[in-house]
Amino acid sequence: MFCVPEIFRIRTGIYKSDEKFGNNGAFSIKYKSNGISQNCFAIASDQMGWEHVSVSRIDRCLTWEEMCIIKDLFWSKDECVVQYHPAESEYINNSKYCLHLWKPLKETLPKPPSILIGV
Numbered sequence: 001m002f003c004v005p006e007i008f009r010i011r012t013g014i015y016k017s018d019e020k021f022g023n024n025g026a027f028s029i030k031y032k033s034n035g036i037s038q039n040c041f042a043i044a045s046d047q048m049g050w051e052h053v054s055v056s057r058i059d060r061c062l063t064w065e066e067m068c069i070i071k072d073l074f075w076s077k078d079e080c081v082v083q084y085h086p087a088e089s090e091y092i093n094n095s096k097y098c099l100h101l102w103k104p105l106k107e108t109l110p111k112p113p114s115i116l117i118g119v
Helices: 064-074
Strands: 025-033 036-045 050-056 098-104
Touching: 025 064, 036 064, 050 064, 064 098
Parallel strands: none
Antiparallel strands: 025 036, 036 050, 050 098
């Protein structure tokens, strides 16, 4: 179930929101990766038929492990979300280091058989 981490919600300034915004808002997320404290910025929404989290850092893209941390903050461990790689003609790049996680609200994501992923 999609649920934002209220502890990280930005409550002041240009990106401010509160619980009345539901699963929509901006978040300053602090986490540990390889034992080192890290920070990233996320924007979450559940509009237009999609649950969506965009996440970025100012210095680099997040690693796979870091994206797993973000995924688990917003969705349960047993849910599947995707990171799309659109056609180049559809690229929109507002931030060099921003990545996105998506889950449709009314459909089940198709998944390949696990044997195609690894043994």
